[in-house]
Amino acid sequence: MPVDDTSENLNICMDYCGTCPSQPFPPQPFLYCARGKSDQKITKSGCKCPICGVYKKYKLDTGNPYFCETGKAP
Numbered sequence: 709m710p711v712d713d714t715s716e717n718l719n720i721c722m723d724y725c726g727t728c729p730s731q732p733f734p735p736q737p738f739l740y741c742a743r744g745k746s747d748q749k750i751t752k753s754g755c756k757c758p759i760c761g762v763y764k765k766y767k768l769d770t771g772n773p774y775f776c777e778t779g780k781a782p
């Protein structure tokens with residue numbers, strides 16, 4: 709099921725992507741699993757997506773996804 713671009717999901721994302729060590733700068737658009745990837749280069753220093761509530765809610769069982777780099781969740 710595709711991730712919905714809602715304010716509720718964005719707020720959850722901010723708790724994870726918002727403090728992510730790999731976060732692109734500028735850190736936009738957030739909610740990468742729903743909105744798509746960042747146009748910035750990602751330096752992979754860890755990915756918090758697998759512990760995020762959105763990831764769990766939508767059962768995004770894709771390992772260590774780096775949605776900020778790979779784009780929307782399938």
Ligand code: SF4
Nearest residue numbers: 721724740741757760
């Ligand atoms: S799975 Fe990753 S990109 Fe998606 S809401 Fe959670 S932290 Fe943000």
